[in-house]
Amino acid sequence: MLTFFQHGIRRLFDLADAGFNRVFGQTCNPLHQLGALSFYFFWLIVVSGLYLYIFFETSATAAYESVEYLTHEQWYLGGVMRSLHRYASDAFVVTMTLHLIREFAFNRYRGARWFSWVTGVPLLWLAFASGIGGYWLVWDKLAQYIAVTTAEWVDWLPIFTKPMARNFLSQAYLSDRFFSLLIFLHIAIPLMLLLAMWIHIQRITLARTNPSRTLAIGTLCALLAVSLVRPALSQGGAANLDIAVSVINLDWFYLLTYPLLEVWSAGGLWLLLGGLTLVLTILPWLPPAKKAPVAVVDPDNCNGCRRCFADCPFEAITMQAHSKRPGFEEAVVNQSLCASCGICAGSCPASTPFRSIEDLVSGIDMPQLKIKELRLKTKVALEQLTDDVRILVYGCDHATDVKAVQNSGVAALSLPCIGMLPPSFLDYVLQEGSASGVFITGCAGGDCYFRRGNTWTDQRIDGQREPVLRARVAREQIRILWTGLLQKKELTKKIEDFRVSLKAVGHD
Ligand code: HEM
Numbered sequence: 001m002l003t004f005f006q007h008g009i010r011r012l013f014d015l016a017d018a019g020f021n022r023v024f025g026q027t028c029n030p031l032h033q034l035g036a037l038s039f040y041f042f043w044l045i046v047v048s049g050l051y052l053y054i055f056f057e058t059s060a061t062a063a064y065e066s067v068e069y070l071t072h073e074q075w076y077l078g079g080v081m082r083s084l085h086r087y088a089s090d091a092f093v094v095t096m097t098l099h100l101i102r103e104f105a106f107n108r109y110r111g112a113r114w115f116s117w118v119t120g121v122p123l124l125w126l127a128f129a130s131g132i133g134g135y136w137l138v139w140d141k142l143a144q145y146i147a148v149t150t151a152e153w154v155d156w157l158p159i160f161t162k163p164m165a166r167n168f169l170s171q172a173y174l175s176d177r178f179f180s181l182l183i184f185l186h187i188a189i190p191l192m193l194l195l196a197m198w199i200h201i202q203r204i205t206l207a208r209t210n211p212s213r214t215l216a217i218g219t220l221c222a223l224l225a226v227s228l229v230r231p232a233l234s235q236g237g238a239a240n241l242d243i244a245v246s247v248i249n250l251d252w253f254y255l256l257t258y259p260l261l262e263v264w265s266a267g268g269l270w271l272l273l274g275g276l277t278l279v280l281t282i283l284p285w286l287p288p289a290k291k292a293p294v295a296v297v298d299p300d301n302c303n304g305c306r307r308c309f310a311d312c313p314f315e316a317i318t319m320q321a322h323s324k325r326p327g328f329e330e331a332v333v334n335q336s337l338c339a340s341c342g343i344c345a346g347s348c349p350a351s352t353p354f355r356s357i358e359d360l361v362s363g364i365d366m367p368q369l370k371i372k373e374l375r376l377k378t379k380v381a382l383e384q385l386t387d388d389v390r391i392l393v394y395g396c397d398h399a400t401d402v403k404a405v406q407n408s409g410v411a412a413l414s415l416p417c418i419g420m421l422p423p424s425f426l427d428y429v430l431q432e433g434s435a436s437g438v439f440i441t442g443c444a445g446g447d448c449y450f451r452r453g454n455t456w457t458d459q460r461i462d463g464q465r466e467p468v469l470r471a472r473v474a475r476e477q478i479r480i481l482w483t484g485l486l487q488k489k490e491l492t493k494k495i496e497d498f499r500v501s502l503k504a505v506g507h508d
Pocket residue numbers: 034035036038039096099100103108109113116117118119120121123124127197200201204206207208209280449450451
């Protein structure tokens with residue numbers, strides 16, 4: 001049932017991805033950078049919020065007027081900052097929610113990744129608490145509604161000795177001290193959110209916390225445009241606790257659950273939100289992911305070069321004193337953090353098919369597909385090629401199925417992640433003359449299932465990252481296509497284009 005649900009959402013994302021890739025290109029596709037965009041919106045909220053704070057009057061009687069001053073008198077900067085603060089907060093909720101749904105749909109939340117998922121759950125509470133707290137400070141009619149409704153909701157829990165709703169019984173009850181507490185909370189909760197965001201990415205190497213520059217500039221321009229065209233305004237005048245609020249427009253990004261309080265009891269909403277939080281928290285174990293075999297280090301072949309340590313996307317590798325060679329280091333795999341991508345094997349200098357020893361053993365290897373097996377499979381695949389132009393395709397298990405494009409001129413091998421492919425294999429395949437070209441494919445750029453496989457592959461081939469592909473390998477005999485799942489048509493077309501270009505330059 002869960003898998004059915006997951007596949008359905010995945011399909012929608014794949015369709016949206018294809019559209020966004022066409023419009024924005026893979027490097028600017030916002031769906032590939034939802035976590036980074038959430039960080040970006042957070043910083044926009046901080047900067048705009050700091051500006052608002054300079055002019056904000058921190059008393060219940062003057063708060064509303066100070067916000068009105070910013071909105072109308074100082075509309076060109078204060079008003080824009082207020083709107084930017086509001087719209088960046090809305091965008092934050094959108095990207096955060098899509099990020100959650102995407103990680104779920106792409107099955108990137110279980111096994112070794114449980115930590116990122118579970119630490120993501122409190123972010124939801126902190127994000128909503130920050131946003132809702134912000135609405136209170138305007139102290140207009142919407143703020144009054146939120147304050148009263150939230151207080152009644154919170155009072156259902158036996159936390160405070162005196163009910164919180166007492167503060168909102170009438171104008172006379174609302175003290176400046178209580179209002180200052182609200183302001184303190186609106187600063188403290190986002191700070192807690194920032195701390196929680198930092199914890200959230202602790203088990204990820206080189207977490208992407210900045211969107212691409214073009215996307216960042218484009219998004220900022222879009223938010224500024226909306227801010228100018230539709231400035232954020234207060235609702236219904238200043239709050240007056242002596243008069244009940246009757247009509248209000250809700251912000252659906254943050255206040256989605258408030259209408260439920262009109263029809264349900266406070267306890268009912270606590271039960272719903274508590275239940276959802278619980279289900280989300282235990283989701284990575286519903287049912288537990290089947291653990292794939294993890295990377296294994298062979299001390300005799302590990303020279304402590306640190307490449308696997310640098311390339312592992314999940315901080316599963318540490319370096320320790322070598323168990324056999326004094327003065328050297330040795331890679332050590334933390335089994336519980338290893339996501340079984342094999343990127344480490346692709347980075348090991350010992351993973352070269354040119355090694356003449358029969359029992360090719362890498363310094364770090366994957367039990368489910370050892371480098372020596374990859375060499376053997378490569379040889380077998382090449383033997384199947386009978387056409388004049390012979391192409392060997394290396395693909396990845398999480399992108400379009402490469403096996404589906406095989407024919408007499410095209411043989412294909414699928415790896416757990418394309419980052420597992422040592423670049424020396426390209427040299428090997430082409431030097432033997434058994435293939436006219438090598439076609440490499442995998443997940444879309446910026447959206448690798450194992451986070452970094454396609455990026456590291458690009459960099460290794462471009463000579464920017466060890467192990468680099470030797471300069472002697474003719475780049476015209478290599479073609480790369482980063483694409484998502486279910487892109488068989490595009491893959492087939494690009495392989496055919498490659499075949500034509502290889503033939504044109506005489507590689508047959
Ligand atoms: C404040 C909101 C959030 C921010 C700013 C945020 C940010 C990020 C960032 C920057 C990454 C690393 C992306 C990369 O470099 O691959 C990440 C990964 C992740 N996030 Fe979030 N996140 C947020 C909320 C959530 C929520 C609510 C969940 C789910 C409950 C979640 C689940 C995950 C998971 C599972 C990963 C790991 C993905 C992987 O291993 O490939 N995040 N997040």
